Amino acid sequence: MPMNHGQFVISMDFELYWGIRDICPISHYLGHLAKEREIIPRVLDLFERSGIHATWATVGLMFFNSKDQLLHGIPARLPAYQDANLSPYPHLASGVVGTDEQTDASHYGLSLIRRIEETRYQRVSTHTFSHYYCLEAGQDSAAFQADLQAAVRIAERQGIRLESIVFPRNQVNPxxxxxxxxxxxxxxxxxxxxxxxxxxxxTGDALPRRALRLMDTYLNLSGFHCYTPEAPEQGEPLDLPASHFLRSYSGRLALLEPLRRRRILKGMTYAARNKQVYHLWCHPYNLVDEQGRNLKLLEEIIAHYKRLQSLYGMESRNMEELSDQILGSEPACELPFMGDPVEGPRELNA
Structure with missing residues (x-):
């Protein structure tokens, strides 16, 4: 579906500890990644100041005010993963989860969800209710549907309408x-x-695949993954594929940082020149870095977007706005404005 201008899309996978609960202990999260709560307001200020429209795909378990409310919001049908560690519900029953956001900032996120909702150009999306893994053995469509309905229900109770989804670990089940x-x-x-x-x-992906994905972060092995959105099949939602993952800064690969930066900026430029979509994504914890190097890279990416906006008319859209544009609906948010231009933990999910 041809577009008049290139589109720059950012989506954030907002999950707190729920998203990495099955692959690292809570002590690691608290010691290395929990500062994402401090990063998020800074990112929101940067986005608003720069006219960046973004989608924040949020785990439904984070929408609750208290543990009592959370327990009442659990769907009746739960996923029966063959690997029991994938399910968050035993974790929830173990006593690790506190009573509310004041006592447990690693599991509750309603104040940050409100902050996102109140920031111009931002939309709250779903990352499923329980960080649901759609391609893991044992789960099924009935459990997924129950999980999705629980996510929609708790968002509605908070006055938020969900219109897009990011599947945890990008496990898209057709x-x-x-x-x-x-x-x-x-x-x-x-x-x-x-x-x-x-x-x-x-988590069980073969080492060669993981190694090639890491190399692809710095060297263009697989292409820029820019695209012109295709009309969805009857009865299905619109597919807005990812283009590039903004990994956590790696001190061991610091010498390759200029290559990573160049790979991202060249992909954006390609999309702007060819009137295509460039879709960047990350988790807020990928921006956690004592020296702020990945946050600085994000600022450079946004400054490059502003240049492309000036040169080629590139537009910033969140997933919901781009869907409105392609599907012919009225835009739900404001259109882009000409605003002011503007050693970290190992990446855990790829």
Missing amino acids: AYLPLLLPEGIRAYRGNPKHWLYRRGYR
Whole structure:
């Protein structure tokens, strides 16, 4: 579906400890990644100041005021993963989760959700209710549907309408796509078509695949993954695939940082010149770095977007706005404005 200008899309996977609970202990999160709560307001200020429209895909378990409310919001049908560690519900029952956000900032996030909602150009999306893994053995469509309905329900109770979804670990299950539209979900972040990314991420991914994905961060092995959105199949939501993952800063690979920066900026330029979409994504914890190097890179990316906006008319859109544009609906948010230009933990999910 041809577009008049290139589109710059940012989506953030907002999950706190729920998103890495199955792969690292809470002590690691508290010691290395919990500062994402301090980063998020800074990112929101940067986005608003620079006219960046972004989607924040948020785990539904973070929407509650208290543990009592959370327990009452759990869906009746739970995923029966063969690997029991993938389910957050035993973790929830273990006593690790505190009573509210004041006592447990690693599991509750309603104040930050409100901060996102109140910031211009930002939209709250869903990252499923329980950080649900759609391609893991044992789960099924009925459990996914129950999980999705629970996410929509708790968001509605907080006055938030969900219109897009980011599947945890990018595990897109094609069989589940027809379940989205009935719940109001009109778009999802799909995967690049290249074999390195097509099936998303799993903790058991083979080392060669993981190594190639890491190399692809710095060297253009798989392409820029820019695209012109395609009309969805009847009864399915719009696919807005990712283009590039903004990994955490790696001190061991510091000498390669100029290559990483160049790879991202060249991809953005390609999209702007060819009137295509460039979709950047990360988790807020990927920006946690004692010296702020990844946050500085994000600022450089945004400054480059402003140059492309001036040169080629590139536009910043969140997933919801781009869906409105492509599907012919009225935009739900304000359009872009000409605003002012503007050693970290190892990445855990890829």
